[in-house]
Amino acid sequence: TTKDSGAKKIGLIVSTLNNPFFVDLKTGVENKAKELGYEVVVLDSQNDPAKEVSNMEDISVKNVDIVLLNPVDSDSAIASVMIANNNDLPVITVDRAANGGKVLSHVASDNIAGGKMAADFLMDKLNKKGNIVELEGIAGSSATRDRGAGFEKGIKKSEFELVAKQSADFDRTKGLSVMENIIQSKDNIDAVFAQNDEMALGAQKALEAANMKNVLVVGFDATEDAVESVKKGKMAATVAQQPILIGETAVDAVHNVLIGKDIDNYIPVELKLITK
Amino acid sequence: MKAPILKMTNIVKEFPGVKALDGVNLELYEGTVMALMGENGAGKSTLMKILSGVYKKDGGKIFYKGIEEDIKGPKDATEKGIAIIHQELNLLPDLSIGENIFLGREPKKGFRIDFTKLHEESDKLLNKLNVNTSSKELVKSLSIGQQQMIEIAKALSLDAKIIIMDEPTDALTDKETESLFKVINELKEEGKSIVYISHRLKEIFEICDSITVLRDGKYVGKEKIENLDEDKMIEMMVGRKLTDQFPRLDVKMGENILKVENLNNEYVKDINFEVKAGEILGISGLMGAGRTELAKTIYGHIRKTSGNIIVKGKKVEAKSCKDGLKHRIAYVSEDRKGDGLILDLSVKENMTISSLDRISSLFKINKKQEDERVKSYIERIRIKTPSQDQLIRNLSGGNQQKIAIAKALMTHPDVLILDEPTRGVDVGAKKEIYDLINEFKSQGKAVIMISSEMPEILGLSDRILVLSHGMITGEFDIKDATQEAILKCAVETKEAI
Amino acid sequence: MQSNCIQDTKSKNLDIKELLVKYKSLVGLVLLVAVVSILSPSFLSSKNIFNILRQTSINAIIAAGMTFVILTGGIDLSVGSILAISGAVCASLLASGQSIAIGVLASIIIGAGVGFLNGFIISKGKLQPFIATLATMTVLRGLTLVFTDGKPITLGSSDLAINFGKIGGGEILSIPTPAIIMILVFAVCAYILKNTKMGRYTYALGSNEEATKLSGLSTDKIKIWVYTISGVLSAIAGIIITSRLYSAQPTAGTGYELDAIAAVVLGGTSLTGGKGKIGGTIIGALIIGVLSNALNILDVSSYYQMMVKGVVILIAVLLDRKSN
Amino acid sequence: MQSNCIQDTKSKNLDIKELLVKYKSLVGLVLLVAVVSILSPSFLSSKNIFNILRQTSINAIIAAGMTFVILTGGIDLSVGSILAISGAVCASLLASGQSIAIGVLASIIIGAGVGFLNGFIISKGKLQPFIATLATMTVLRGLTLVFTDGKPITLGSSDLAINFGKIGGGEILSIPTPAIIMILVFAVCAYILKNTKMGRYTYALGSNEEATKLSGLSTDKIKIWVYTISGVLSAIAGIIITSRLYSAQPTAGTGYELDAIAAVVLGGTSLTGGKGKIGGTIIGALIIGVLSNALNILDVSSYYQMMVKGVVILIAVLLDRKSN
């Protein structure tokens, strides 16, 4: 491939742009790239690993210098990474890891740790006793798995009872109706852990409508809406990922690679718990 | 003589590959009935579709009440006072009779349709036509003949000056035809003009004042009815003389091929009869008598609840048409466009569909053999088609009917059931179909022919069964059969049986 | 054969048997409710019944419009996208301080406009409705994502927002507002289908397009009309959803077309057009709504929920068949 | 009226004009390719062409089966779910150390089994294909999630996995293997439709079910047959996807039914059945594939991609219409 004489190009393959989290991540990448004088090409995998592989193939015929990959799923990402490897295209994974292939580095927050963070917060607030509802993300996505694992590992040391665990697909509308239904059979809920803020906000609405304002709702991501809700005391907390920072950090890593510096193979981005 | 109310001159209409009309003229006078005659595919329906706004003409002029007019669409035609009863039924099966009759012209009361008025008016029309059904019934619950009467009622409701009837009696039996003719005479007296299309020559003499003849899309001429007899009329249409319209063939009859014993189901009761080798059994009856259902029960399309069907001494348990064919029973439907043929397939594909098993393995149809078979049938029964691959939709009715029969013959049946085999078929083609039936008969096979056309039944059958309300009400040897006797059995009431 | 669903103009005094024959799906619904209420006592609490009504209303309202479309033999895959874009426009107007009336009106106009467009390209372009609405579904989703930049538009907690929230979350005479809207929508639709010309033409078109044309009716006009109705009702559903969530999601409504179609078919309307009743559709929507609610209440895990849902839908349509 | 697509048995020596009339969609495809290759030189590189073929193969193979179904007037919404479950079963067998042959065979048997089941309930239960396959789609997705416990099944990097990976990722004579499989599938399907009884019956059923029955054919058998084909081809697509990704995703194939149907319709096959050609379907699939690839190569941002895609599909079908 002939490379343009001008600015270097970064390819960003993002799992979906239908979710504000990834829109922020993209914004972070674009902002930092502009600052450092890189061009960015963004491709959307629409939550379909097969589409992700196609995107990697398509980007490999374009003259990009490096790819930032935000996989749909950590296992199927191996295929995408291998395509890049075969085309001598350097890859850095972002937010979700690839479970194989040659990757320069991984930039992300630790979802297992985040799940545990939520658990610790609730154990602290409720004295390790009470009935908990967990709203899961899209079945099969790695964020669902990791946050669930971290959270459930976290509450093992408590007397919490997980009275309901249902999927609401990272979706606000579904969070609302699933929660409404759960309320029908369980009226003594003490806390809800939603694996992202969209579901948390939906669940919070349902609880509010049912006059169960004392239930603690913990979300994940710290989107604008969620932070606002925490501030107003409606949601109890949200585990803040910093998608913009993740994006920026990833471009920093790219910069280091392109100027020939070594980088670590895992670059963690700070997680923090946001409470009132 | 008064000036014609309608005059069409030099009308031209072309379809891709077909010049359907080529310089056709037509004159229609107030208070008269004019027959539009011609073989299948002559262009009768096309001409009338132009007049009623369904097709745009490619050339020629239309004068209505002396003024040149352009008919822009069906609605425009209706507004000008031209109503048409199309050759094909155009009803909405899931709406009521009344809603069908007034579709697009519903009486309104504020926002809503005035159903009371709608049904009142409809019932009046139905009464006039001697149809004893409530206008609130759904159209789909009616038999084809009754549906045809609804089409007629719909045309009458328009109160048009010109009424076109494209083969209106095609699906009617004598009783309904009679009611229709009564109405036509009334219309005539009211000064309305009627264009009447039919392949039944007897009707033409009974009801029409003059004829206009088309042949292959060209104008042949017009004539007063007084100056015509059947032979002359046929000659104008076909371009040659036809002799012996109903050629019964005497074949030495053999043993029993089909035996039906105590057959019963929802539609038919206690049916018993036999058909011998080399015999044509005619089945007559009024519409709704259950003839079609009887045929479909023997064929396996409708389940029997009790009784036996025996072919060549072997009991047949047919659960589907497939089983019927396996036992060498073939059925040619009365409704060739509805379920007799597959209009989107070609001539060839239609002809061989029931007998593909004979010429193909699991993995391949023997195309060469298929071509040859189809070719031989096309030649033998003179099917007019540009090629084997022509879509059957584009063929004329008579040719379509021949293919439907060829399809059945290709399965090599022992028993051939023909349901209204010449419905909508022109005189020339009729003769050819009769020859075809006779040829099959002379091979020592059995034929059951259901027909509502009395001359056909009387002219071709060796024996005649009459059905009424699903039961056999009469059986005649051809020597003893008369129209009156058959009719008497056909109108037998349920109570009397 | 299907039920003769539109011949009820004659008898006014329906007895129960007749009702059952006409709405066979009702049997399914009653059975379902009976089974679940035995399994879980909280199911029949008035609170839960209102929940079900509130949850069902969105799908039911969309399905009402879908019924018109399907009665003509068409299909509208763009309903979910219409819901999203009209919700987004409504939310952004409100967020920019416009009045509720303007937000709602703008939404409905957009729904009507898109529906009109659907009908227009289907009729004038002679396109298959499936592919035409598939295309508008995709285009509109893209448009919504561009418009919202992929992020929800939030109304916040101003007085305006709280008032607007009552459309989806409030109550009138202690009945959830969306349920009342739903009932109104169905009453109007039933009236239109039964008593007006356009209603009858909707059936006519689906029953036999050729014959409808030959009767001098403009089939193009009828098509445009049904897709416009579907668009308007999808927009109304969009307003309700936005109001319930105090925010408009760019991905709102994804996949809703299948639920709406399922409701229509469960209600006994034939996808080939011409046959069916709007009353069946509300029952169909309730079957789906009750099912989702019941499976949650009965603690069925989400994977098994899918299986049960599919099987119950199959059984429901099979029952419907059998009883013919 | 539609093109008379099945009457071409007479002429063997097709000239270009005839080809264009028969496959009007080809014009669309050629135009698309021309425009994109002017805009981006890298588009017509052999590497990119192979990319397109590889990417198109999945949708094309599913669409081939869908063509049979649609030709009979049916529809199969369950293809994506069949893809997922057969991929999952294949992966889990391989992961447990079974041979590739067994994995592949098991997949195909499952695809055939589910397809058979679809055909069986549709024909024997006299159900509308839309609702029946909507139900199996849901049930199978649930089943897959239960079977995989919601997690992808990974093959790892054993020799077996690497060999298996060649089905989706390898090359034969430097042509991508999935492209070769796709071409084989279409050749076989075209042969079946043109030269065998079952092919002929497929068209017959879609043109007129009643007449097909009265011609002595078992319409039930034909229905079962087309859904089985669709199931088998979806399973093959599932194997290829699993092989490409070295893992089976429980959510794989979601929404693929719409792409497959779009390919069939873009290829000129009528959703009402009876009319169409399998050759059109591969062109339809290529239009969709080229479009996706081109939009990526031309740096069109993803939201706008959706809009462009919808509009291009509309234009393509409109062109198809107009040229009639």
Ligand SMILES: Nc1ncnc2c1ncn2[C@@H]1O[C@H](COP(=O)(O)OP(=O)(O)OP(=O)(O)O)[C@@H](O)[C@H]1O
């Ligand atoms: N829509 C059409 N497209 C192509 N050809 C057509 C079309 N309609 C009619 N034709 C052809 O035009 C010619 C005239 O057909 P038309 O239906 O007018 O005949 P007809 O005299 O009414 O015959 P019949 O007695 O069988 O009803 C025939 O060759 C027919 O095949």
Ligand SMILES: Nc1ncnc2c1ncn2[C@@H]1O[C@H](COP(=O)(O)OP(=O)(O)OP(=O)(O)O)[C@@H](O)[C@H]1O
């Ligand atoms: N689709 C239908 N639905 C309900 N009843 C029907 C239907 N078709 C036919 N019938 C009824 O079945 C009986 C027999 O009908 P059919 O008209 O086929 O008899 P037929 O003797 O063959 O008359 P035709 O001269 O019309 O062929 C009649 O009572 C008729 O009304």
Ligand SMILES: O[C@@H]1[C@H](O)[C@H](O)CO[C@H]1O
């Ligand atoms: O980390 C992200 C976000 O939490 C999002 O809400 C779902 O996908 C995950 O990967």
Ligand SMILES: [Mg+2]
């Ligand atoms: Mg005619």
Ligand SMILES: [Mg+2]
């Ligand atoms: Mg009959």
